[in-house]
Amino acid sequence: PANNLGLEDIIRKALMGNLED
């Protein structure tokens, strides 16, 4: 779950979302 992710992981995932777009 997102709750267990660290700040950097959340940021990297959210930024990656853009690359996939």
Next chain:
Amino acid sequence: ELTREQHTLLNFLVDSYNKHRIPQDMAKKLLQEQFNAEENFLLLTEMATSHVQVLVEFTKNIPGFLGLDHEDQIALLKGSAVEAMFLRSAQVFTRKMPSGHSELLEDRIRKSGISDEFITPMFNFYNSIGQLHMLQEEQALLTAITILTPERPYVKDQQAVERLQDPMLDVLRRICALHHPHQPQHFARLLGRLTELRTLNHHHAEMLTSWRTS
């Protein structure tokens, strides 16, 4: 006066800032349901995660941001996430809410297991932001300026970040002069809140440690 380009930049930023916000059902949960301390903790962490996700979406829309070095993008977001989160949260206490809502919210935060030592400066900040009666434009610009702080740890190309931050500062200065012609110190006050935010950011790291322990 703003130039046409500055107008475009400003409208774009404000739209993006308003579009990217925490899902309403999550915000509603915070107001409507009763939770124990553990559930409070979970809900607040869920909200913090959501805060970061919408912050990244907003940041991607800042002109030029995605052109920065990828690791610098992460360093900027990592360094500013907490500050941007406090800025956004301050809005909740600034905006007029139905009676009792901000008290309920404050109560929930106070009962989340965070020690008073950290809670007090946080609410002091919310109050000091509230006194500025910030416009949406100022909120969006101040958030972008916070994110684009060249001096964050691990940022390699500080000049590239500065080149993005400078135009934002110029627009903010002009907006302040336009909307607060009789308060020449308004711009400086807004920037002063950024210094306060840095202190909160520092406290936040300590707070998380104490929260985890408890």
